[in-house]
Amino acid sequence: MSCNRVSPPRVLIDLEKLRHINCGLGRFSLHLGEGILADFRDRIEPVFLMPQSARPRFTERELGTVAVRPWRKEFVQRWVRPIAKPFLGRPPYAVWHMTNQMSRYEPLDPRVPVLLTVHDLTFLHKASQDRRMREIERKRADTQRRVDRAAAIAVDSQFVADDLRRELTIGGRPIHVIPLGLAATPPASSVRPAFLASDRLTCPP
Numbered sequence: 001m002s003c004n005r006v007s008p009p010r011v012l013i014d015l016e017k018l019r020h021i022n023c024g025l026g027r028f029s030l031h032l033g034e035g036i037l038a039d040f041r042d043r044i045e046p047v048f049l050m051p052q053s054a055r056p057r058f059t060e061r062e063l064g065t066v067a068v069r070p071w072r073k074e075f076v077q078r079w080v081r082p083i084a085k086p087f088l089g090r091p092p093y094a095v096w097h098m099t100n101q102m103s104r105y106e107p108l109d110p111r112v113p114v115l116l117t118v119h120d121l122t123f124l125h126k127a128s129q130d131r132r133m134r135e136i137e138r139k140r141a142d143t144q145r146r147v148d149r150a151a152a153i154a155v156d157s158q159f160v161a162d163d164l165r166r167e168l169t170i171g172g173r174p175i176h177v178i179p180l181g182l183a184a185t186p187p188a189s190s191v192r193p194a195f196l197a198s199d200r201l202t203c204p205p
Contacts, residue, residue, distance in 0.1 A: 009094035010045045014103050016068050018054035025100055025119075028180070032099065033058060035181070047093070049105060073104045081108060098150070101143050116150035118143070121163050144168050154178050 015033050017025040029050075036046050037060055047064035049072075055065060070076070088109050096107045101118040123139045147153065147168055153175045155161045161175045 008043055008045045010047060010064075010092065011095045011097060012047045012049055012066065012093045012107070013097045014099045014105055015048050015050040015054065016103065016105060017100065018057070019051045019068070021054070028119075029099060030057065031181075037063070044094075068105075074106045075104070077106060077108050081110065084108060085110070098146065101146060103146070106146075106149060113151040114149050115152050115154060116146055117154045118147075118160060118164060119156055120160055121167055124163075124167055140167070147173070152176065156180050 013033065013036060015029040017023070017029045018033075020026040021030065033046075033048055033050075036044075037058065040046070041060075045064065047066060048058070049066045049068065051068045066072070088111075091109050091111045093107065093109075093112050096112050096114045098106065098114055098116045101116065101121075106114065121143070123136060147164075147170065150173060153164065153170070153173055155164065155175060155177055156179060158177050161177050164170060164175065
């Protein structure tokens with residue numbers, strides 16, 4: 001008797017924010033990608049949506065990637081989707097992870113379930129007086145549309161989960177609270193920083 005090996009599910013992870021590697025979402029994307037390759041490589045077949053310039057950050061040769069391109073953004077896909085729908089074959093991904101609530105990328109195939117990560121709804125709470133209500137409502141509508149597309153939602157804290165339920169229409173979508181982990185502490189430098197005083201610091205007796 002022979003057994004056919006079941007291939008792991010193919011999951012696209014949106015790491016587009018790696019183009020801003022030193023911002024919060026850029027670091028989140030980097031550590032998420034590293035964590036997936038370190039701990040989940042035998043459970044899923046990851047495909048990273050990311051800028052080509054970020055590819056050297058991941059040394060795994062067989063890693064599947066999708067290059068960030070303007071025509072892959074949702075504002076283009078929504079026009080292509082009705083035309084392409086009759087020609088779609090088997091869904092290319094088991095799950096599409098939209099890793100932040102501002103992502104401009106969604107699957108072309110409407111059958112692909114989306115996991116949406118929402119980090120915050122800051123735009124509703126820290127709007128300065130000179131910001132127009134129209135802009136705030138536009139962002140609310142954009143976030144609501146992504147929630148509507150999602151099959152499930154992940155958040156960083158219970159506060160964000162409560163905020164989502166209060167400010168948006170969640171329906172029956174499950175919300176999973178997954179606190180952020182800590183990145184590995186970088187090794188201490190063996191070189192004394194030039195901006196420190198050259199004389200040794202002494203403690204008072």
